[in-house]
Amino acid sequence: MASKPVNLKVHSRGKKIPKLPGETSIYLQGSASDLYQRIATQASFSTHRLRITKAEDGKPIPNDKSVSIASTGLKDGDAIQVKDLGPQIAWRTVFIIEYAGPLLIHPLFYFLRPYIYKNASAEPSTLQALSCLTITLHFLKRELETLFVHRFSNATMPALNIFKNSAHYWLLSGLLIAYFIYSPTSLTAGSGNLALTYTALALYAIGELGNLNAHLVLRSLRSPGGTERGVPKGLGFDLVTCPNYMFETVAWLGILMITRSWSTGVFVAVAVAQMAAWAKKKENRYRKELGGKYPKKRFAMIPGVW
Structure with missing residues (x-):
């Protein structure tokens, strides 16, 4: 049975991303790359222009298929910050x-x-x-x-x-x-x-x-x-x-x-x-x-x- 997804609050960091969602959800077993893809899709933005960090300590979340959401320490209700890295x-x-x-x-x-x-x-x-x-x-x-x-x-x-x-x-x-x-x-x-x-x-x-x-x-x-x-x-x-x-x-x-x-x-x-x-x-x-x-x-x- 699949686990219940965690809900995350989403904030812009630096330059505002117009369509950035205020929140998103993802399964703990999902990859960090999945999180990038989900937010990029919701914001109609290129995944390569994004950098995601944990709002609590500023620790970066890598855009990596081998890194699970659970291993990043994110929990239900946590906040993440999304930065626009500019043209790539x-x-x-x-x-x-x-x-x-x-x-x-x-x-x-x-x-x-x-x-x-x-x-x-x-x-x-x-x-x-x-x-x-x-x-x-x-x-x-x-x-x-x-x-x-x-x-x-x-x-x-x-x-x-x-x-x-x-x-x-x-x-x-x-x-x-x-x-x-x-x-x-x-x-x-x-x-x-x-x-x-x-x-x-x-x-x-x-x-x-x-x-x-x-x-x-x-x-x-x-x-x-x-x-x-x-x-x-x-x-x-x-x-x-x-x-x-x-x-x-x-x-x-x-x-x-x-x-x-x-x-x-x-x-x-x-x-x-x-x-x-x-x-x-x-x-x-x-x-x-x-x-x-x-x-x-x-x-x-x-x-x-x-």
Whole structure:
């Protein structure tokens, strides 16, 4: 026999939601995701724009199918607060827009060199050709992974954040790197050391393939549309928490050795610092959510370093 539903008082928090109901009801065995869907339907609002918290202590109620209403501590007669998060954009769309920047900018600088720089030769150097090829392939791979590999924990993010997120890729890995490495005065305009170039290409290939493998492993742990986490195993996962970041660093080390530019170094330093912070957070999240099933790693991203 189904249990009796609990009745909840509903209040707006911040910006008023015009059609927000004053109360709603839901079964304790129902999921928190069901509560979001019910309120969104009643208010004729997108569920992704809502954030629900308990009025008593401000504790957030996650939009999660695996979280039951009973486990949130809500009882009959309790009040919840509903906040409008503003216009949202899908994470998949965010990534596509971010990576499109360098994916477009590098070929443009490469092919328009004679029109951008004074005294630029019609034919780019081998290193400049390799720079354009490796960077373009890197971001093309990211676009394809976004479309066909990645599964996202959160469906959306605030739409205005797209500008901040895109700046990292469009400005740093796009314009900053491109402007300097395709210049006739850059080190890439020369012939370079052949052994160093082959070493760089080897690091790039290892990094890209290792990164792809890590992403495929992580994809296999989550069902379509699910948010569950499993224990990742395989190449690199026995060494660090996030081998995807480790291999990403290896790939960009290879690109840095090919481009031989301080501008690439700036992007790599910023990117590695950000990935290091994400890796630490992921290590903590794994231990919190998976408990004893997850073997704690000594290093989050780079063996012996971090």
